[in-house]
Amino acid sequence: MTFDAQYFDIGRLDRLSYRDTFVHHLDPRVKVIATMLFLFTVISFPKYEVVALVPFFLFPVLLMTLGEIPVRFILRKVLLVSPFAILIGVFNPFLDTGTVAIIAGIPISAGSLSFLSILLKFTLTISAALLLIATTSFPGVCHALRRLGLPSLFVSQLLFLYRYIFVLMEEAMRITRARDMRSFGTRGAGIKVFVRLIGTLFVRTVDRAERIYYAMLSRGFQGDIPSLRRARIAVTDLAYLTAMVMFLAVFRFYRVTEGIGCLAQGLLR
Amino acid sequence: MSHHIIEFKDVFFRYPDGTEALRGINFRITHGESVGIVGANGSGKSTLLQHMNGCLLPTSGTVTIGDLPLTRKTRQEIRRKVGIIFQNPDDQLFMPTVFDDVAFGPLNLGMDEACVRERVHRALGMVHGLDLRDKPPHHLSGGQKSSVAIASVIAMEPDILALDEPAANLDPKSRRSLIAFLKTFTHSKMIASHDLDLILDVCERCIVIGDGSVVADGPSAKILSNRTLLEENNLELPLSLQRC
Amino acid sequence: MHMADALLSPAVGMTLWAGTAAVGGYASKKLKERIDDRTIPLMGVLGAFIFASQMINFTIPGTGSSGHLGGGMILAIILGPHAAFLVMASVLTVQALFFADGGLLALGCNIWNLGFYPCYLVYPLLYKPLIGESQNPGRIVAVSLVSAVAVLQLGAFSVVLETLLSGKSELPFGAFLLLMQPIHLAIGIIEGFVTAAIINHVRSARPEILDGIAASRPLGAGISLKKVMITFVVLAVVTGGVLSWFASTHPNGLEWSIEKVTGKGELPEQEHGTAPVLKGIQEKTAFLPDYGFKPAGNEPKKEKMAPAWPGIEAGTSAAGIIGAAIVLGLILLIGVGIRSFRGRDA
Known part of the structure; x- marks a missing residue:
């Protein structure tokens, strides 16, 4: 991805997170917990599991529809980060060649099952992570983390990080544009120029930190970053969490998919 | 009401790298005055403003705000009185949402929740920014950012307001509303700017800084119509006076 | 190289999360003891700097491919280990959320691999x-x-270990190592060069910056630090070793206990449950597992569910495929339904 593409991509995700839907209004803590439970459940399936993973797509699909998140945007982002998981998993079909099933005359190896399982898990976990941020603003996630017991120091500087990502990305973008405009081809994109660019950006960043510090001092900063957020967990939040836990438990412990399949087969006969 | 007085007496300031930014600044501003600080780039305007609340402390000389001489000990007290609005609103708005940012000052003053909410509401109302309260600063336009930066300082209800280049990067409409707002702020204020029309419009008094010292000090109308003085200091006549 | 959720087993993921959380807590505590007020904004802004600078590519000399800055080492040099670890953790958290680099469960591994080694092993030792x-x-x-x-060799080696202990990949240890270590040797050389070049650039352009930060940073002399670190590292290695050993003997600790819970069989169809697949993997040719596989399965968004399944031999296998198809269809229906319902509203 080019710099600009990344910049606008992250900006779009960030804007989505400030939408005004039912999902966006849920308490961030509940969403963080629900997402972690979901991830944990999904990766707890054994390596050859495929069928039982299918129902779990309900979670991202529901989040996307109720939260009004564009499906294609999320899918594209999932694809974008897939190379590593694919690289590691793609060897499975070649290394784990025992046949476990024959479908339409084609033998299916255990390795292709486990590869498929990795792919499904990958899609589920990555889309869940993206949807967490797409439906919960980053400050929301931070305050959830704070309330869930993470050190306030860590959360404070995480909030600063978020605040200045966009400012610094713009600054970096201006610098790279200036470089690309004058570097005709690849000569200007070399490591020497890069180092000077980064060095300049670094110096400006430290100067900026100093100015921010002054601005904070001017408004009475004495070492603690105060906050007024005192969101209460509402009934809907609890209901959401309960539904999530039940959903996860049912589909983790009962082989519902195959049950439905058997039922369908029975009806057909 | 002596607590709105600002006095600089023989103020010198040298940066750690040896640059002498201020070389003997003298002036006194009394309650309710609104003073423009003008001068070329690098003449020392920003350095001067940073002395207003102790972000920088003079190398020698004294700065008095109200009854208090500015020292390491008194600067916390002085910061409650002087609100500084910095040049770049991105540096001023450091909290993740507009509400958090405007509430930062009042919370540091130790107010309770209801009081803080009330202050935030009033400050944002004054700059017509109430509908921005839940937005993160990076979703705001330049004009909105500067309005919120002003709100974040007004929320502390300072006695004295100091602004560094407040109209830079503002579109004409935002600049107009900034001027309208500044006229409503009746306590003492100091505005450092290259926008001489704004100074002429808002400030009755004007101080010209050149090379770290006061070159001229007097009524804006007189100083800002003195072509030779202005041109010696890399400035020019305000547009509104050029036609005459 | 970021570790990914899909390659992790719960045991390995949780172990690394626990380790990361422990180090993070320790770092926060240490930092809080002697923090300078201006360090918090500086940390945040430098985190944003690492993040933004990673988006600037440069051409790697002689190859034509592009690289970018990793950041762990430079943060440790500038901010000292504790602050650097927290900043690195924040950068990776933001990446995990906004770019989905790796995922949230693997975040523990990634912070460990890219934060712990530079800050607490390589920098002090x-x-x-x-x-x-x-x-x-x-x-x-x-x-x-x-x-x-x-730093990068340690990180790459950790990725290999974490993946193998998780047991989702079939890659043999040696081959995996050969795949990872050389790539990361190259990346490490570039990272080192860039790190040094930045430090040198800043030192020549604005020497007071580095000294200023060094003066305000919460850790002074390294003597006591070294002792603390060595004790800590030994502790971490020991606990990590024990936990990983445990993790490797029960690679699917959670599944194992779940099977115990559910082993009684809730559904009649489940006579050949998942358990045999796991346990009898060596004899996998000898049985037909009770779930099937269909070509369209890796593209769950497509509705084409009509591959020839008459060829399936085991009845339960067919049940799995039919079930999956129905479930997927239902999920899609729900999604499309809600969307069109909303569309009408708006």
Whole structure:
């Protein structure tokens, strides 16, 4: 991805997170917990599991529809980060060649099952992570983390990080544009120029930190970053969490998919 | 009401790298005055403003705000009185949402929740920014950012307001509303700017800084119509006076 | 290289999360004891700097491919280990959320791999002793190179270990190692060079910055630090070793206990449950597992569910495929339904 593409991509995700839907209004803590439970459940399936993973797509699909998140945007982002998981998993079909099933005359190896399982898990976990941020603003996630017991120091500087990502990305973008405009081809994109660019950006960043510090001092900063957020967990939040836990438990412990399949087969006969 | 007085007496300031930014600044501003600080780039305007609340402390000389001489000990007290609005609103708005940012000052003053909410509401109302309260600063336009930066300082209800280049990067409409707002702020204020029309419009008094010292000090109308003085200091006549 | 959720087993993921959380707590505590007010905004802004600078590519000399800055080492040099670890953790958290780099469960691994090694192993045990008080640019280059290579080799090795212990990949240890380590040798050399070049650039352009930060940073002399670190590292290695050993003997600790819970069989169809697949993997040719596989399965968004399944031999296998198809269809229906319902509203 080019710099600009990344910049606008992250900006779009960030804007989505400030939408005004039912999902966006849920308490961030509940969403963080629900997402972690979901991830944990999904990766707890054994390596050859495929069928039982299918129902779990309900979670991202529901989040996307109720939260009004564009499906294609999320899918594209999932694809974008897939190379590593694919690289590691793609060897499975070649290394784990025992046949476990024959479908339409084609033998299916255990390795292709486990590869498929990795792919499904990958899609589920990555889309869940993206949807967490797409439906919960980053400050929301931070305050959830704070309330869930993470050190306030860590959360404070995480909030600063978020605040200045966009400012610094713009600054970096201006610098790279200036470089690309004058570097005709690849000569200007070399490591020497890069180092000077980064060095300049670094110096400006430290100067900026100093100015921010002054601005904070001017408004009475004495070492603690105060906050007024005192969101209460509402009934809907609890209901959401309960539904999530039940959903996860049912589909983790009962082989519902195959049950439905058997039922369908029975009806057909 | 002596607590709105600002006095600089023989103020010198040298940066750690040896640059002498201020070389003997003298002036006194009394309650309710609104003073423009003008001068070329690098003449020392920003350095001067940073002395207003102790972000920088003079190398020698004294700065008095109200009854208090500015020292390491008194600067916390002085910061409650002087609100500084910095040049770049991105540096001023450091909290993740507009509400958090405007509430930062009042919370540091130790107010309770209801009081803080009330202050935030009033400050944002004054700059017509109430509908921005839940937005993160990076979703705001330049004009909105500067309005919120002003709100974040007004929320502390300072006695004295100091602004560094407040109209830079503002579109004409935002600049107009900034001027309208500044006229409503009746306590003492100091505005450092290259926008001489704004100074002429808002400030009755004007101080010209050149090379770290006061070159001229007097009524804006007189100083800002003195072509030779202005041109010696890399400035020019305000547009509104050029036609005459 | 970021570890991914899909390759992790719960045991490995949780172990690394626990380790990361422990180190993070320790770092916060240490930092809080002696923090300078201006460090918090500086940390945040430098995190944003690492994030933004990672988006600037440069051409790697002689190859034509592009690289970018990793950041762990430079943060440790500038901010000291505790603050650097927290900043690195924040950068990776933001990446995990906004770019989905790796995922949230693997975040523990990634913070460990990219944060712990530079901040708590390489910086105090390699970089500091080698560099001493020297400000010689050549020496900075040499030491940064060695350090960055060490950091990336450790990180890559961890990724290999974590993946293998998780048991989702079939890659043999040796082959995986051969795949990862050389790539990361190259990345490490570049990282080291860039790190040193930035430090040297800043030192020549604005020397007071580095000294200023060093003066305000919460850790002073390294003597007591070293002791603390060595004890800590030993502790971490021991606990990590024990936990990983446990994890490797029960690679699917959670599944194992779940099977115990559910082993009684809730559904009649489940006579050949998942358990045999796991346990009898060596004899996998000897049985037909009770779930099937269909070509369209890896593209769950497509509705084409009509591959020839008459060829399936085991009845339960067919049940799995039919079930999956129905479930997917239902999910899609729900999704489309809600969307069109909403559309009408708006």
